[in-house]
Amino acid sequence: MKILMVCLGNICRSPLAHGIMQHLVEQEGLDWEIDSAGTGDWHVGQQPDRRSIAVATKYGVDITKQRAQCFQPDFFERYDYIYVMDNNNFRDVMALARSEEDIAKVRMFLSQDIVPDPYLDEGQFEPVYQMIEKRCHELIRELRK
Template identity: 60%
Template sequence: MKILMVCLGNICRSPLAHGVLAHMVKEKELGWEIDSAGTGNWHIGQCPDKRSVAVAKKYGVDISQQRARQFNERDFARYDHILVMDRQNLRDVVALAKTAEEKTKVKLFLEDGIVPDPYYDDNLFETVYQLVASRCEVLIEELKD
């Protein structure tokens, strides 16, 4: 199983989702491959935002070694599931899909909403972590079957 998390810049939300899910997958010895990317190119090669690193560390998850990269069309072939953090990410990623099969791989990370972007609000990082962590637990159960 290969899962890609996608947000705008790949420094706040998707690195958290990537790190949390990878941590849980490792604990459960599932052997899944987890990665993340951004739809934009502003932060390519950069570490995750220090606030994402800090909130992840608070819960025993180390995301400090991740590096931002941009989503590209090759990701459709590489990943089984492409989970995006908001509706704009959904539109941007689906727009790159060339086939119906590629489009079906792309879904909102939160089935009933969006993961808020905490970049401009320090207080949202904890909220985002909690949303991501609870969704990752459910996601594992859904995808294990």
């Protein structure tokens, strides 16, 4: 199974989701591929935000090897599931969909809410980490069925 996590710049939320999910998948012994991307290209090639790295490290998750990339239409072919962090990401990814099959792969990461972007609020990195970790555990249970 191949899963892509998507946020705006691919330096805060989606790298956390990518790293947490990869960490959990490895613990479970699952042969899943996890990756992340952003809908914007401002940070392409950069490491995740230092605050995302710090909170992930605190919980034993290493995201330092990740590099930001911009979502491309061919990602629809490469991934089975594409999880987006908020409504703007959803709209931007859906605008690149070329078929009903592409559309069917795109889902909100949180089914009833959005993952807030902590970029401008230092105090949000910890709650965002907790929110993402909880959802990653749920996704593994859901996707294993």
